Amino acid sequence: MEPDDTLREALRLAVDPPGGVSIEALRELARDDDATAWDVATTAAHLGVNPHTLRYYERIGLVCVPRDGAGHRRYDAAAVRRLLFLVRMRTSGMSISDLRHYVDLVDADRDTVNERMDMLLEHRDTLRSQIAQLQLALAATEYKIATYREGPRP
Amino acid sequence: MEPDDTLREALRLAVDPPGGVSIEALRELARDDDATAWDVATTAAHLGVNPHTLRYYERIGLVCVPRDGAGHRRYDAAAVRRLLFLVRMRTSGMSISDLRHYVDLVDADRDTVNERMDMLLEHRDTLRSQIAQLQLALAATEYKIATYREGPRP
DNA sequence: CTAGAGGTGTGAGCGCACTCGAAGGCAAGC
């Protein structure tokens, strides 16, 4: 990668709000298969996680990452796609063990679509109730803020 | 408490979806001050947490709970109000140390309304971005579900 | 040729938020 590109990327990463990091770049990479390949630092930066975390995910079998001649990780489109999914699910509260179960299903020989569907449906429900919970908390917080605003000495 | 009431309450607790547990009962208790007082098990059940957790919260100074003659905890309206707030904030991701800071401000002699406001505003922002994140994850999950539905063998 | 910035695998360490265990106190029912 050229120094200019590095600088530009660093700037963009600094500007992008955390969590919404570089979805576009990921889309791009994920689109044209096996054209690109990122090293662990780049991938971690794009996904907004610690490089250690990526190595950890690989260690526990969540993802399989090809190597270059020097034995360094080269994240291809497939790996990044899976990691993007993993990070999204983690961020939204799915546990590591559930994710292991899920990727075991994905990597299994037999047809596991139904089981995966069940997991996804369950997670969808979890997400919905989480969102409802948070909206309740948000309402409570906003109410408290409003009362503080109204009566400076409640 | 009469056996009938206990049964009724157990039923209601069993029926109520977790998280939405007994908000009404809490409102009731919180309304008529110092009329009622719950023991640790009842309070924990109403708040949907482990009794150990309530003792832990007290130990680390998040809440102050009066005792009866036998030294047993009797949760009055003030304690329950605070715990309700604490549980809501914990559920929505505020850390224990932040909560300690907040209650320190509440319990301080000096006027700390501004600082508390700042914390609340920050938490509100956190909640909003959390909700946005979750909605993103939900959309991704629903998309995946939809693709599974369309092509049984993707 | 050498320094330095990155990479590697692996075991161990950390912080958080509970959660439990042990030893004992009190009050009601048989």
Added chain:
DNA sequence: GCTTGCCTTCGAGTGCGCTCACACCTCTAG
């Protein structure tokens, strides 16, 4: 009187999800 059961305190243990330290390796620039 004694069992039962819920309560008390306090220290210690647990599980999760990273996060780090270490010893070593590999490429690049000066």
